[in-house]
Amino acid sequence: MKKAFKAAVSRAVNDANLTGALGKFSEAYKVNRVKAYEGIDFEALRSSIAEIKSGAASHLDEVADTFKRNAEALGAKVFRTRDPNEVKEYILKVARDNGVRSVVKSKSMATEEIHLNAHLLKNGISVAETDLGEWIIQLAGQTPSHMVMPAIHMTKEEVADLFSKEVDERLSTDIPRLVKVARNELRPKFLAADMGISGANIAVAETGSIVLVTNEGNARLVTTLPKIHIALVGVEKLVERFESVTPILDALPRSATAQLLTSYVSIISGPTQNDDGSLKELHIILMDNRRTEMAQDPKFKQALQCIRCGSCLNVCPIFRLVGGHVFGGVYTGGIGTILTAWFDEMKKSEEIQGLCIQCGNCKEVCPGKLDIPEMIMEIRRRLVQENGQSLAQKAIFGVVNNRKLFHGMLRAASVAGRPFTSGKFIRHLPLFLSELTEGRSLPAIAAEPFRDGFAGIKQPKSTEKAVFYAGCLIDFAYPETGVALIKLLNKAGIEVSFPPEQTCCGAPALYNGAWDVAAQNAMDNIRVLLAEDARYVVSACPTCTVALAHEFGKTLETLGEHAWLAKAKELAEKTVDLSTLVKQLVDEGRLSFREGEELGKITYHDSCHLKRTLKVSEQPRELLRQAGYQMAEMFECDMCCGMGGSYSMKLPEISAPILQNKLKHIKETGAPLVAMDCPGCVLQIRGGFDRDGAPVRVQHTAELLADRLAG
Amino acid sequence: MNKMMEADKIMYEQFKARAVGVGAEVYRFETKGDALDFIVPFLQKEGLADAPGSYAVWADCPFLEGVDRNTLAKLPGLRFEVSRALASQALFGISQVDWAVADTGSLVQDQSAVEQRLVSSLSGIHIALIAPDRILPGKAPLFARINPQNSRYIAFITGPSRTADIERVLTIGVHGPQRLIIIFVDELGGEKR
Numbered sequence: 001m002k003k004a005f006k007a008a009v010s011r012a013v014n015d016a017n018l019t020g021a022l023g024k025f026s027e028a029y030k031v032n033r034v035k036a037y038e039g040i041d042f043e044a045l046r047s048s049i050a051e052i053k054s055g056a057a058s059h060l061d062e063v064a065d066t067f068k069r070n071a072e073a074l075g076a077k078v079f080r081t082r083d084p085n086e087v088k089e090y091i092l093k094v095a096r097d098n099g100v101r102s103v104v105k106s107k108s109m110a111t112e113e114i115h116l117n118a119h120l121l122k123n124g125i126s127v128a129e130t131d132l133g134e135w136i137i138q139l140a141g142q143t144p145s146h147m148v149m150p151a152i153h154m155t156k157e158e159v160a161d162l163f164s165k166e167v168d169e170r171l172s173t174d175i176p177r178l179v180k181v182a183r184n185e186l187r188p189k190f191l192a193a194d195m196g197i198s199g200a201n202i203a204v205a206e207t208g209s210i211v212l213v214t215n216e217g218n219a220r221l222v223t224t225l226p227k228i229h230i231a232l233v234g235v236e237k238l239v240e241r242f243e244s245v246t247p248i249l250d251a252l253p254r255s256a257t258a259q260l261l262t263s264y265v266s267i268i269s270g271p272t273q274n275d276d277g278s279l280k281e282l283h284i285i286l287m288d289n290r291r292t293e294m295a296q297d298p299k300f301k302q303a304l305q306c307i308r309c310g311s312c313l314n315v316c317p318i319f320r321l322v323g324g325h326v327f328g329g330v331y332t333g334g335i336g337t338i339l340t341a342w343f344d345e346m347k348k349s350e351e352i353q354g355l356c357i358q359c360g361n362c363k364e365v366c367p368g369k370l371d372i373p374e375m376i377m378e379i380r381r382r383l384v385q386e387n388g389q390s391l392a393q394k395a396i397f398g399v400v401n402n403r404k405l406f407h408g409m410l411r412a413a414s415v416a417g418r419p420f421t422s423g424k425f426i427r428h429l430p431l432f433l434s435e436l437t438e439g440r441s442l443p444a445i446a447a448e449p450f451r452d453g454f455a456g457i458k459q460p461k462s463t464e465k466a467v468f469y470a471g472c473l474i475d476f477a478y479p480e481t482g483v484a485l486i487k488l489l490n491k492a493g494i495e496v497s498f499p500p501e502q503t504c505c506g507a508p509a510l511y512n513g514a515w516d517v518a519a520q521n522a523m524d525n526i527r528v529l530l531a532e533d534a535r536y537v538v539s540a541c542p543t544c545t546v547a548l549a550h551e552f553g554k555t556l557e558t559l560g561e562h563a564w565l566a567k568a569k570e571l572a573e574k575t576v577d578l579s580t581l582v583k584q585l586v587d588e589g590r591l592s593f594r595e596g597e598e599l600g601k602i603t604y605h606d607s608c609h610l611k612r613t614l615k616v617s618e619q620p621r622e623l624l625r626q627a628g629y630q631m632a633e634m635f636e637c638d639m640c641c642g643m644g645g646s647y648s649m650k651l652p653e654i655s656a657p658i659l660q661n662k663l664k665h666i667k668e669t670g671a672p673l674v675a676m677d678c679p680g681c682v683l684q685i686r687g688g689f690d691r692d693g694a695p696v697r698v699q700h701t702a703e704l705l706a707d708r709l710a711g
Numbered sequence: 712m713n714k715m716m717e718a719d720k721i722m723y724e725q726f727k728a729r730a731v732g733v734g735a736e737v738y739r740f741e742t743k744g745d746a747l748d749f750i751v752p753f754l755q756k757e758g759l760a761d762a763p764g765s766y767a768v769w770a771d772c773p774f775l776e777g778v779d780r781n782t783l784a785k786l787p788g789l790r791f792e793v794s795r796a797l798a799s800q801a802l803f804g805i806s807q808v809d810w811a812v813a814d815t816g817s818l819v820q821d822q823s824a825v826e827q828r829l830v831s832s833l834s835g836i837h838i839a840l841i842a843p844d845r846i847l848p849g850k851a852p853l854f855a856r857i858n859p860q861n862s863r864y865i866a867f868i869t870g871p872s873r874t875a876d877i878e879r880v881l882t883i884g885v886h887g888p889q890r891l892i893i894i895f896v897d898e899l900g901g902e903k904r
Contacts, residue, residue: 021878021879024879025879074863130886131876132874132876132877132885133874133876136876136877149875149876149879150876151876151877152876152879154877154878155878156877156878156880159877175877175878175880175882176882178877179874179877179882179884179885180884182885183884183885183886186886187799187886190886191795191799204859207859207860208859209859215872215873215874215885216872216873216874216885216886216887217832217872217885217886217887217888218885218886220828220832220866220886220887221832221833221886221887223864224825224828224829224832225795242854242859243854245854246850246851246854249850250850257875259733260729260733260814260815260816260869261815261816261817261867261869262869263733263868263869263870263871263872263873263887264866264867264868264869264872264887265817265866265867265869266864266865266866266867267857267859267862267864267865267866268863268864269859269860269862269863269864269865270863271863272823272825272863272864273823273824273825274825275794275795275825275826275829276795
């Protein structure tokens with residue numbers, strides 16, 4: 001990553017105002033959002049929105065034509081263009097033809113996207129943003145940091161300073177008073193403006209209507225008082241039928257601000273009368289700016305299902321730390337990364353796509369059913385395809401692709417790490433590597449990897465077999481987790497085998513855009529893991545499990561390796577994570593835990609891949625309860641711990657504060673023990689507590705369960 | 712009470728709870744006379760005067776049918792002719808809305824006529840009159856009844872104008888009314904209490 005970008009990230013993370021405001025908002029948002037959706041079947045609702053929007057996107061041209069025809073029949077003027085410059089010229093021409101000197105605007109991301117204000121100002125037309133947040137950033141000369149709350153990064157002190165300059169009077173930081181100042185300052189601008197410019201949240205083809213969703217009431221004034229109204233609408237806002245407005249209105253306010261409905265919704269269909277009796281001039285501009293191209297791209301067409309609620313920003317563990325400005329463009333956060341790559345250029349997303357830790361929070365809450373993490377992975381893949389990998393990455397993956405060399409180096413690391421090791425941890429690394437141990441100790445590489453100790457484990461013979469896929473972390477850092485897994489399965493009468501040719505699951509390569517490396521890893525592992533006739537392929541690492549059960553097939557398909565797809569599917573069907581398998585064995589009466597002992601409080605950390613990709617969260621909790629623990633849930637139990645594989649090494653300045661938050665929430669439960677199903681999370685959280693010093697034990701669920709087996 | 716009336720009562724209570732939840736004030740009166748007996752003193756108490764910034768503008772509506780406007784117009788500052796100049800100096804805007812939506816506490820009105828928008832968007836306090844039989848349970852039945860082909864400006868109003876753009880602190884009354892007073896009048900339609 002470039003120095004300037006790293007510096008911007010560091011500045012943002014160390015800006016207490018920013019992280020304070022965003023952190024507070026995002027914590028409250030999650031709770032309020034759930035409340036706002038009470039009594040609503042969110043899955044059904046978002047399926048219907050996804051269907052409505054993808055339906056329109058699949059024949060955008062026709063839908064836009066229908067809109068144009070129907071809006072024009074009502075008397076609106078509709079202009080369609082692919083080119084942002086034509087939009088600016090069109091608006092300027094309407095302004096000049098009508099002698100427009102001043103414009104009032106209600107919030108429109110589409111106008112931000114094309115930098116309309118600068119163009120109008122340059123041509124001598126004054127422009128006032130009237131949404132309070134937009135007005136604040138206009139006065140400050142900034143871009144919005146959040147698409148729903150543009151000025152969320154600013155404090156009341158900063159706003160008071162800006163407003164004081166504007167009204168030439170020293171204002172206090174009393175927020176209601178500041179809001180009053182905005183009302184009083186902007187009211188005359190509304191009344192004097194010759195033209196109003198708005199966006200639209202929805203455009204309905206069959207009725208030629210536009211729908212505006214606001215809280216402040218500024219859009220009502222912008223569309224009522226000036227004699228000319230121009231609405232700039234991205235074509236992704238089009239829906240075919242009027243009835244489609246309902247589900248979007250059900251979701252947009254709930255997802256955006258956790259409101260049941262915003263204060264105002266206006267449905268405008270054709271020009272209305274002005275207050276002097278004349279008919280309003282209504283122009284609607286349907287802007288493409290690469291949206292049609294996006295609709296034709298199989299990986300990115302889903303982005304047109306976005307209703308611009310910003311919930312992906314609100315639940316993002318990274319966004320709450322860095323805010324919007326490090327994204328550098330008009331659109332911010334996860335969706336912003338994707339829109340920047342398309343509306344701006346792919347190259348602009350080179351740095352910001354690296355901010356995504358792939359935790360999957362945004363995918364869970366998206367009312368348009370967008371898979372943002374997947375699209376960001378695709379951006380990574382295309383960037384690597386276009387520009388190649390960095391030299392360092394090439395060197396690393398060159399090694400990962402050669403199992404013997406890779407495993408040899410991991411063994412060497414066990415020796416090389418020794419001078420820095422104290423007990424089971426590496427606490428300090430020299431020079432440029434020191435950031436890796438900032439706020440967290442790294443595990444010492446085990447003296448004897450699992451693969452070397454496996455042969456010495458005595459197992460009962462059985463016809464029911466499971467192949468154990470260890471993954472690098474369990475194999476080389478936490479072999480004891482693998483030992484526990486074998487103990488559990490043996491107890492249920494399952495014999496475990498460990499094919500030593502198994503290699504890296506390919507996740508590190510995949511998450512860095514090196515799909516060819518990931519595909520090679522996939523093929524190598526499929527060959528090895530299917531060689532034995534076993535009932536299960538079991539893993540105690542959710543990231544590996546996801547690779548085996550989901551990613552192998554997708555990766556090979558994307559790279560056109562069709563000959564491998566049947567085998568990938570066969571492997572996927574056999575693959576199971578440890579907690580799911582153990583729960584099943586317990587339910588079948590094949591495993592049980594010692595009874596009659598109270599083991600006290602425990603808290604459970606949900607790992608991203610386990611909870612959100614594999615949809616496993618109750619099974620480990622239920623097992624731990626049955627084993628005698630009392631579950632004490634932590635706040636945000638399913639929030640990412642900041643590990644994210646190599647993420648914590650690339651962006652330790654972000655990973656570290658996320659970890660600190662996780663440690664805090666664990667400590668707040670008062671439990672002396674925290675369980676989790678992912679060795680990556682164990683590495684991160686155990687390393688965090690080693691530095692933190694709090695007496696909290698961090699264990700993989702497998703080990704805790706194996707210790708409590710009956711008999 | 713028959714089942715129908717019971718359902719209406721539940722809907723009214725749900726509407727009221729939702730509307731109050733977002734900061735609106737909800738009242739209910741049997742007759743127009745009762746409603747006026749509330750409205751007139753309310754206007755006076757809150758500062759109605761024949762001066763810029765203190766006017767009340769009342770947009771034409773079914774409520775006013777059969778009401779003696781001349782007597783009402785004697786209240787200093789109360790106007791029935793709605794212009795931009797008056798509305799922009801109005802403390803109160805009064806209008807009658809078409810629908811109430813119970814599950815979100817929203818009011819819905821065909822505001823194609825510009826005076827309906829002026830009184831409800833420029834004033835500081837919006838008084839919305841409505842008939843109790845215009846309450847609908849949710850958006851689906853509402854959307855079956857509104858038609859953009861006939862109504863060029865359909866407005867949903869849910870509570871007063873609000874913002875949280877400064878430090879996420881909820882603040883009422885940015886560009887629209889700071890108060891929304893909703894008055895159900897049985898005589899306008901619907902069952903007696």
